[in-house]
Amino acid sequence: GEDVEQSLFLSVREGDSSVINCTYTDSSSTYLYWYKQEPGAGLQLLTYIFSNMDMKQDQRLTVLLNKKDKHLSLRIADTQTGDSAIYFCAERSNYQLIWGAGTKLIIKP
Amino acid sequence: DTEVTQTPKHLVMGMTNKKSLKCEQHMGHRAMYWYKQKAKKPPELMFVYSYEKLSINESVPSRFSPECPNSSLLNLHLHALQPEDSALYLCASSQDRAGSGANVLTFGAGSRLTVL
Numbered sequence: 433g434e435d436v437e438q439s440l441f442l443s444v445r446e447g448d449s450s451v452i453n454c455t456y457t458d459s460s461s462t463y464l465y466w467y468k469q470e471p472g473a474g475l476q477l478l479t480y481i482f483s484n485m486d487m488k489q490d491q492r493l494t495v496l497l498n499k500k501d502k503h504l505s506l507r508i509a510d511t512q513t514g515d516s517a518i519y520f521c522a523e524r525s526n527y528q529l530i531w532g533a534g535t536k537l538i539i540k541p
Numbered sequence: 542d543t544e545v546t547q548t549p550k551h552l553v554m555g556m557t558n559k560k561s562l563k564c565e566q567h568m569g570h571r572a573m574y575w576y577k578q579k580a581k582k583p584p585e586l587m588f589v590y591s592y593e594k595l596s597i598n599e600s601v602p603s604r605f606s607p608e609c610p611n612s613s614l615l616n617l618h619l620h621a622l623q624p625e626d627s628a629l630y631l632c633a634s635s636q637d638r639a640g641s642g643a644n645v646l647t648f649g650a651g652s653r654l655t656v657l
């Protein structure tokens with residue numbers, strides 16, 4: 433079946449850039465998403481990208497899509513303590529979302 | 542109003558109890574979803590309603606019974622649950638019919654269920 437993979441943890445220093453990576457298997461995916469989940473909370477959509485785009489920027493967030501390699505990344509510039517959360521990558525495959533396991537972003541002072 | 546509201550936030554129930562989780566949205570979304578999320582795991586799809594009709598049931602045990610009374614409300618009725626059903630239950634909605642467009646999901650904060 434379709435699969436989405438992410439590393440489980442990323443540790444960065446406050447003020448540095450964070451880059452969270454994701455790989456997926458469904459080459460026919462139309463949309464790819466990044467969701468953020470803070471402790472005890474629901475999932476918040478951060479951004480999404482259509483498969484015919486290779487980059488999308490929104491304030492501190494930059495999404496890069498390499499469709500050939502089926503690789504998606506989320507860059508957070510100037511990482512702050514409030515960015516500490518689990519970040520889920522998801523691809524749209526047929527009628528539903530296929531989720532990665534989530535990357536826990538840890539901010540070091 | 543850009544929120545999905547879930548109640549209760551926390552629920553503790555015994556294996557013989559009957560309880561319900563409720564979800565409400567007033568964004569005019571026509572697709573609504575129930576997800577189950579275990580700790581440190583991604584959400585797992587349970588049910589999808591599209592235009593108030595059940596369109597997807599991901600082989601969920603019958604002790605979970607969804608209901609969509611109208612386009613703004615979604616319930617999940619719980620009966621004879623097992624301790625392994627303890628989890629965070631997330632409701633979500635999307636503007637588009639499930640399967641079309643970007644289909645961005647807006648999630649509620651979840652109902653944390655503990656089954657004793």
